[in-house]
Amino acid sequence: MSLLKITHHPPLRLLGCIHQPLFPFITPFTVPSRTLIQSGYRRPGKPREDQFPWQKIKFDLSKGLQGIKNHFTLLKNEFLGRWVGPEGKPILEHMLEQNRVVWEFRGPESLQNWTVSSDEEIGGQSxxxxxxxxxxxxxxxxxTLGSSPPKDGLTRYSGYCTMRSKQLLASFDRKKHHDWSSFNTLHLRIRGDGRPWMVNITAETYFSxxxxxxYSYFLYTRGGPYWQDVKIPFSKFFLTxxxxxxxxxxxxxxxxxNTIGFTLxxxxxxxxQLEIDYIGVCKDYAHTEDFAYEVYKRNPEV
Known part of the structure; x- marks a missing residue:
């Protein structure tokens, strides 16, 4: 007859073992507060914003009432414009339209729809x-353009200047888009100094x-005192x-x-220097190209 030896073990500490690493020689994995997918792009040299979005709002009763009045005025124009036709134009005029001036500069208020930026924001010299x-x-x-990068130890390339249109907003700050589906060519009347520029167009996307x-394409200015009419088909713009x-x-x-911009x-x-008279779109019936670049088939035939 064998005797069983009963040993008393200490009680298991399940909760305590969670906080203790199994392998003490491995450093614990630290998860950042915001993952790379959720975080937005931050330019090199720009400090991180620690404030919440609502902390940047400046509350003013008079400006708030004026803003509400302006939004209701825009909402009224939206409802009345739909009875007339697309974008407040008669349907027949909208169907027969072949040229449209989208941006023209005829006063100080026209510059309020544009914004400029350069590498000065990251410590550059432009x-x-x-x-x-x-x-x-x-x-x-x-x-003035300066390609010397800032001495911050992070930025390797510098030297750019941009001009971009602001996002159109409908009533209550809703996004409003330009509809150029009836046209196939971008029409510019410019006067430059011989430098090459890049024309950038942004469109609405489904994913963040x-x-x-x-979408970008090249703009080569001729230089000299004469104006230059440039027509760029939308089929030439490539994705970047x-x-x-x-x-x-x-x-x-x-x-x-959404927007259009120019980058040097x-x-x-x-x-x-670059002088712009107007920016418009037109319908060129001689241009029949759908897309100038190779498009890969997602499900190729075998």
Whole structure:
């Protein structure tokens, strides 16, 4: 007859073992407060914002009442414009329209729809300014380009200046898009100094990670005192993401255009200038190309 030896074990501490690492020689994995997918793009050299969005709001009763009045005025114009036709135009005029001037500069209030920026925001040496031209009939963009990167230890490349239109807003700050589906060509009347520029068009996207997608094409200014009429087909614009050309190309969605912009970054230090008379769209019946670049089949035939 064998005797059983009964040993008393200490009680299991299940909750305590959770807080104690199983392998003390491995450093614990720290998860950042916001993952890379959820966080927005922050330029090098720009400090991180620690404030919540509601802490940036400045409360003012008089401005709030004026803002509500303006929004209801926009809402009224939206309802009345739909009875007339698309964008407040008669249907027949909208169907026969072949040319449309989207942006023109005929006064100081026309510059409020545009914003300028440069690498000065990250410590660069470029400077850009925007004003009206002679007789207040044109837009004059000028400044100085400097390609020397800031000495912050993070930025490797620098030297750019941009001009971009602001996002159209409907009543109560709802997004409003440009509908260019009836046109196929971008029409510009400009006067530059011989520098090459980049024309950038942004369209509405379905997913948040596509917010930095931009359709770009080149703009070569002739230089000299004469005006230059430039027509760029929308089929020539190629897809880029944060300055990098994407392999998967697809045509530009012309029914939901958000903004248009101009970027200078030719690495030629010195002054520059670009004068714009108007920016419009047109219908060129001689241009029949759908898309100028190769489109890959998602399900290729075997």
């Amino acid at each position: 400077r850009v300014y925007l004003k009206l031209g002679k007789n207040d009939n044109t837009c004059f963009l000028y400044g 990670h596509q917010k930095d997608d931009i 993401h944060r300055g990098r050309i994407q392999d998967d190309q697809h045509p530009l969605w012309l029914d939901k255009i 970054g030719d690495k030629a230090d010195g002054p520059f």
